[in-house]
Amino acid sequence: MKLISVNDLSLQIEGYFAFKHVAFSLSQNEIIGINGDNGSGKTQLLEAIVSNKTPDSGTIDYTPGVRIGYLPQENPQVIEQSTGKYLEEMRRLSKKLAVRKDQLQAMITYMGLSPYLDTPVNQLSLGLKRQVDFLSAVAGHPNVLVLDEPFAFQSEKTIQRMLDLIIDLKNNNSGIILSATQFDKRIATNFDQLYLLDGDLKNIAAEQKNEPVSLLVFHVSPNSMAITPDVEDFLVSNQDNQIELEVPLKKRQIILNKMVQLNYQFEGMRKIEN
Amino acid sequence: MKIRILLKSYLQLYFQNFLYLTMLFSIIAFELLANHLLEIGNLKKFSLLLIAMFILSLFSTMNLYYNDSRQNKYLKQKINSHWADWSSQLLVAVITNLFSSILIFIFSLLLRDNVLVDFVGILGLFSVGFLGSGIATLFQTQWYDHSTVGQIGVLLFIYLAFSGSVVNILTAVEWLLPPLSKIIMTLQVTSSITKLLPIVGQTLLYAMILFFISGLVYKKNRKNA
Structure with missing residues (x-):
C-alpha cells in the first residue's frame, strides 16, 4: 500500500x-x-x-x-x-x-x-x-x-x-x-x-541495473596504501590479500589507474552480466 | 500531555538567556531606590512600575518567541496541535506575569494592611504585563514569516498603548486602543489604587482579546503553510 x-x-x-x-x-x-x-x-x-x-x-x-x-x-x-x-x-x-x-x-x-x-x-x-x-x-x-x-x-x-x-x-x-x-x-x-x-x-x-559492470581483481602488496573513499564505494571483497572491485564499465579505467597508483597489483578483470 | 511539554519548553525558553531575570531584578532595584532618588508619591511610583511591568513583559515575551522560532520548530512538528501551542502561550503569560507582578508589588514598599489595595495593585501590574504579552503574542510573526509586519505592529501598538489617552486625536477611539495610558492618566487624578479596578478589568479583557485574535490568525496561517 x-x-x-x-x-x-x-x-x-x-x-x-x-x-x-x-x-x-x-x-x-x-x-x-x-x-x-x-x-x-x-x-x-x-x-x-x-x-x-x-x-x-x-x-x-x-x-x-x-x-x-x-x-x-x-x-x-x-x-x-x-x-x-x-x-x-x-x-x-x-x-x-x-x-x-x-x-x-x-x-x-x-x-x-x-x-x-x-x-x-x-x-x-x-x-x-x-x-x-x-x-x-x-x-x-x-x-x-x-x-x-x-x-x-x-x-x-x-x-x-x-x-x-x-x-x-x-x-x-x-x-x-x-x-x-x-x-x-x-x-x-x-x-x-x-x-x-x-x-x-x-x-x-x-x-545501475542497465549499466554493465566489471569485476576488477587486485593483489595487495606490502607497499600498498590504504584504499581511498572514492574507490571504497566499489569494494565487494577484501580477503586473502585479494581485493575485488565492482566497477561500472565507464569508470573502469579511472579506478584501475587509481589502484595502480596506490600500489595494488592488477590481476585480472571479468565482465558481470546483470 | 502536549500542553505540559510545550509549557515546560516555553518556561525554559523564557528564562534561558537571563533577559527576563535581569530586567525583573533591575526593576526591583529601581523601586527600592526610587523613594530615595526621586521625590515622588506612591501613585506616581506605581505609574512608573506599571510602565516598567509593561515593557518587561513585552520584551520578555518577544524574547520567548525569538528563542522559540530558533529552537522549537521540530518539537512543534511533533506536537502538531495549534490549540495546545496557543494554550501553552497563554499559560506562560499568566504564570510569568503573575510571578513578576507579585514580586514587583512586594518590593515596591506599597504593601498595605488593606487587602483590596494589595489585590488591585497586583492585579493592575498583572493586567499591563498581560497586555504586553498579548501584543508580543499577536505580533510573534516578526520572528517567523512576516518580520516587517510584526515589527511595525509592535511599534504601532506600543505607541498607541502610551499615547491613547494623551493625544487628543485618539480620544474618540480610545476604547479601541491598549488601555495602558488610560490607567496611568486615571492614577494621576485619583486618590487610591483601588479606583483602578474597572480599567484593570478592561485591560485584562483587551489582552485576552489579543490572545484570541492571535489564536485565530496563526491557526489560519498554519493551514495555509
Whole structure:
C-alpha cells in the first residue's frame, strides 16, 4: 500500500531551484535512499515531505492515517531534560500508537544509550544527541520515518544498530526515507530504491541495473596504501590479500589507474552480466 | 500531555538567556531606590512600575518567541496541535506575569494592611504585563514569516498603548486602543489604587482579546503553510 506520493514537486529558494519536478512514491515495507551533493536540496525535499516547507508547485499525497517520524539534519532544541525522561515523553506523545514502554527501553539498551539515561540531553556529545533524536523519531512507531543524514557522526557499530531498527520498522509495515551525501554501498544494499537528487530526482538503482559492470581483481602488496573513499564505494571483497572491485564499465579505467597508483597489483578483470 | 511539554519548553525558553531575570531584578532595584532618588508619591511610583511591568513583559515575551522560532520548530512538528501551542502561550503569560507582578508589588514598599489595595495593585501590574504579552503574542510573526509586519505592529501598538489617552486625536477611539495610558492618566487624578479596578478589568479583557485574535490568525496561517 502506498503511504506517500510525491508528484512533480518543485521548490525555489530566492530564485534558485532547490529541486524541481521531483516525483516518487513510498510504500509500506519499503526503504528509499536519496543521495545528493551538499546543497542539492535533499533537506529541503525532506522538509517539504514532513510539511515544514511549502513547495512552489506539485503535490504530496498522504494516505489517511499516515504518521511521520522525522529526524532532522540538525535539531536546534536545547533539551535540559534527562535522556530517559525525554524519550519517554516523546513516546507518550503518540499515545497508544507508540511503541510500548518496554520496547523503548529495549531500543535504548540496543543503541547503547543506557549509561546516559540520567544525563541531560544537552550535555551529550553530538553523535549521542543524534541517536537520541533518532530514537525519539522511532519511539512514536511512525508508519513513515524520514531520516536526514542519520548516520552522521556515528561509528560502524552504531550505524549497523540503527539499520537493524530501521529494517525492523520496515518489516512492521512502515516506509522509510533516508538521505545522505553518499551512502556506503553496504548501507545501500538495504534500500529498495536509491535515488540521486541533482536538480531533479534520478533512480540510481534503475540506471545501475542497465549499466554493465566489471569485476576488477587486485593483489595487495606490502607497499600498498590504504584504499581511498572514492574507490571504497566499489569494494565487494577484501580477503586473502585479494581485493575485488565492482566497477561500472565507464569508470573502469579511472579506478584501475587509481589502484595502480596506490600500489595494488592488477590481476585480472571479468565482465558481470546483470 | 502536549500542553505540559510545550509549557515546560516555553518556561525554559523564557528564562534561558537571563533577559527576563535581569530586567525583573533591575526593576526591583529601581523601586527600592526610587523613594530615595526621586521625590515622588506612591501613585506616581506605581505609574512608573506599571510602565516598567509593561515593557518587561513585552520584551520578555518577544524574547520567548525569538528563542522559540530558533529552537522549537521540530518539537512543534511533533506536537502538531495549534490549540495546545496557543494554550501553552497563554499559560506562560499568566504564570510569568503573575510571578513578576507579585514580586514587583512586594518590593515596591506599597504593601498595605488593606487587602483590596494589595489585590488591585497586583492585579493592575498583572493586567499591563498581560497586555504586553498579548501584543508580543499577536505580533510573534516578526520572528517567523512576516518580520516587517510584526515589527511595525509592535511599534504601532506600543505607541498607541502610551499615547491613547494623551493625544487628543485618539480620544474618540480610545476604547479601541491598549488601555495602558488610560490607567496611568486615571492614577494621576485619583486618590487610591483601588479606583483602578474597572480599567484593570478592561485591560485584562483587551489582552485576552489579543490572545484570541492571535489564536485565530496563526491557526489560519498554519493551514495555509
